[in-house]
Amino acid sequence: MARVRVRAAVRKRRPSLVSKYQGKQPQSIQLSNHLRPASAIIEKLSQQDAPASIQGRGCKRKQSSEDTFEASPDPDQKQLFDRITFWVKERRWPEVPYCSRPTLEMDPAIKDLLATRAQSNLSRTQLSRTQSIDLTSVMTRSDETRGKKSAxxxxxxxxxxxxxxxxxxxxSDLGITDMSKTLCRTLLETEQTIPKDSLFGDDVFSYTCRMVRNKNEARIIQDITRLIVPRAETFAAFGAKHLEILTESVNEGWNSSNPLIGARPQPDYSVGFKEDAFTKDQLDKLSPFIGDLISGDKSFLMATHYIYFPFLTCEVKSNGQLDVADRQNAHSMTLAVRGIAKLFRAVNREGEVHRQILAFSISHDNSCVRIYGHYPVINGKDTTYYRHIIRKFDFTELDGRDKWAAYQFTKNVYDKWMPAHFKNICSAIDQLPTDLDLDVPARSEAAGLPQDLGNPMQLDAGSASMPV
Known part of the structure; x- marks a missing residue:
């Protein structure tokens, strides 16, 4: 009995929890001597937290707890309301917070690199690999006459x-980096094996120069272009295994490239990487940025539908029109450098390509050659594209002393520069995210085109470009 009286005395002296915290509760939800139902608490909280614009309208309909959740700016309070609502309905607490999953905003640099979807009436399911389609009816005609494309x-x-x-x-004001300057000297000075029994041979060089004088572009390409800018695939065919990852185009429009301005480039010759150069995982990571080939999507990373990351172009002119060739090359190589700059920006490595030469172009006619390196200047979110003069010369002077200079330079681009460039590209691709939930088929699973269809105009008899 004594123990009971002590407990009763203590109970009288100790204030109740309700009275202790009553003064600290919001006025609209002060508790009485007994706990209110959870639904009443929700209703009171909803009335308190409702925006003033809603409270002052005199609406007859009471605002529901769901409306209050959407209007509440405090995510923690919203989560609390959600849990209470769940308990009222289910009579149990949720195992995890009963709230919507937050939406993660895509990195702007990643979003900027995504392929541009084409406006097409053909659905992606209609263009699956298993369905037979007329490729020539889907692909855009890519070739224009040399005069029309240069206009x-x-x-x-x-x-x-x-x-x-x-x-x-x-x-640019600061020019290229010291590393790129050293690179240019290496590419110019490293000796290469030159062809034997060619039109640039010492015994026939003078005759060759007279033969191509005042001739048109097609004739110049036919006779001497491959002695100035040699073909990468020819070297690969004769045993240069490291060049088997390269592919090339001849007078073919860059229809798969995201355009810079109205007209798309159509270089006389261009070189880039083939699809087989990349692993399946790399192609899958690239797929949101390449898009759907058959539907006509445009990519910052493509030239033609089979050339990835182009890095060399050549334009040929006659009758002193090298300035026109320079403008064509500047357009093409801006697209090439832009793709690399965007890729490295997407993986937060844009500083590695700032003021670094990322592509090359060569303009030539029947006697003169101009060699340029192209590079980006990155200033915060802005990127500007410039060119660096590597060399300009007349290969007919001094009895053709420098007639092999451009050939040697191009071969060094393939042998000395390209492997490291490709390695850097692959390292950036490996850092791309893999969890992009986009409606784009994986590149390794998408319908592809055989590379021998690289020039659709050649499918029509009599419309093929001049062979070189």
């Missing part, structure tokens, strides 16, 4: 158009 570049005003898109036909 937009004929005026010096085209350089202002390029400038408006961030492509400068000059060197």
């Amino acid at each position: 937009p570049y004929g005026s010096p005003l085209y350089e202002l158009v390029l400038k408006s898109k961030g492509s400068m036909m000059n060197q």
